[in-house]
Amino acid sequence: MKRILFLIMFAGVSCNALAATVLPLSAAQLQQMQVQWGPLQAQNKGLSASYPAEVVLPPTQTRVVTAAQGGLITQLSASVGDMVKQGQVIGQLSSPDLVALQSGYLQSDTQARLQAQALKRDQALFQDGIIAQRRLQETQSAYETSQALMHEHKQTLQLAGMSERQIQQLAQKRTMQNGMAIIAPINGQIIEQQQAVGARVDMATPIYTISNPKPLWLMIQVPLAQAQRLKPGNMVRLPKQHLSANIDTVLRQLNKNNQTTQVRASISQGAEQLSVGQIVEVALVENTAQASFTVPRSAVARQGEQAVIFVQQAKGIAVTPVKIVLEQDQQLIVQAALHGNERIAVQGVAALKGHWLGLGGE
Incomplete structure (x- = not known):
């Protein structure tokens, strides 16, 4: 019979429970409920909970x-x-191999010079009608062959580490190194x-x-539900190092063991504070107008899909709706229309919830 009465009372008050925003409880009542208070801890503006990330050197930078x-x-x-x-x-x-390469280049360069002179001479003779066109064509072909061979040897010297200036000096001074x-x-x-x-x-x-070492990558392990709200260009922060990074990509490969995926962010400014292989904590930046707060899990009461906390006020206890952004261990990150200097109930929340729903209290 008591159980039936309890269910009837619960159904009767659940519809209008959220309408009750202030509980006029006396100090004696709160003491009887064993309510304990704690300060509201404000989150860094726009930051979510921290996720582990490994500092990685991009392979293109080695x-x-x-x-x-x-x-x-x-x-x-x-x-x-x-x-x-x-x-x-x-x-x-x-x-010693470099000496042989230089010798080959000098020989090809000399041959190219001689063929250039021969071509110039035969062009003049052809214009005067002294030699046939076939002779000029043969000289032209020999010149082009010598030029190709010279450029081949020059390119070999460049691959061997000689600069353009060094090759020019070699051709001018004819002194090998x-x-x-x-x-x-x-x-x-x-x-x-x-x-x-x-x-x-x-x-x-x-x-x-x-x-x-600039830029570095941050490979962040993020729960799938959170990762689905991210996109390239979003900012992340390293609160302990006071650094910021930008998301490059969200990998669509899920770790089936812990249901997380990797988010890659790049960091340039301040990268010298980090070391490759270091594990750091990274917080995602959320674009929201409401302030975020960290509260103990024990401070949050749930009524269906609604979550509330109990805020201490001069006229009583305010039942304040909150939006749970993230659940992590024994702490929750919530968003609420609060200033951040309030005190909230951290113990005795079950009794406050019962009084709020009309299931107990005087």
Whole structure:
């Protein structure tokens, strides 16, 4: 009979329970209900709960510096951890193969010069009618062949590490060098040194690995329901580091074990505060006009789909509707029309809910 009466009372008040916004309870009643109060903790504006993220170096920002030719490493002027600039000389390589390449280029360059002179001469003779057109065509063909061979040898020298200026000096001074500079291909930090001074290396042997630490990626593990509300361009924040990043993409591959997906964000400004492989906490930024607050799970009472908290006021206890943004462990993040300096009930909430629904109290 008591159970039937309870259900009847519950049904009678549930329809108008939300209309009751203030409970006029005395201090004695609150003490009898064992209600305890705590401060309302405001969230950073627009931030959701924190999610774990791994700091990752984009693969496009790493270069391996290799030996352009086989030879002997005679000098290395940079070490692991050093920052280098694109085009900076970071070592020297002595290579007998380079001498042979230069010799081949000089020979082809000389031949191209001779063929250019022969073509000029035959063009003049043809105009004077001294030689036949066939002779001019043969000279023209020999000239074009010599030019192609010269450019082939020049390109080989460029692949071997010689700059355009060095090749021009070689053609002018006809003086060969047996050493070549090891050049940094990008701005960045040397993260690995694979060879030492005095090592003999073959062509394409790795010498250094250089990485540019800007920007970095944040691979964020986000619950599927939250990830579906995100899109490229949204901002995320690292509250502890006071940094911001922008979302690049939301991966549509779900982790079936924990029902999360990865969200990738890029960070440039302040990236030097982070280390590759570091695990950080990242908060998503939500565009909302209402303030967000962190409350204990025990402070929230639910009535159907409605969630409320009980706010201490001078005239009584205000039953305040809240929107639950995220549930995490023993804390909830909620949105509510509050200022942030209020005190809320953190214990005795079940008794307050019963009084609110007319199921108890005096």
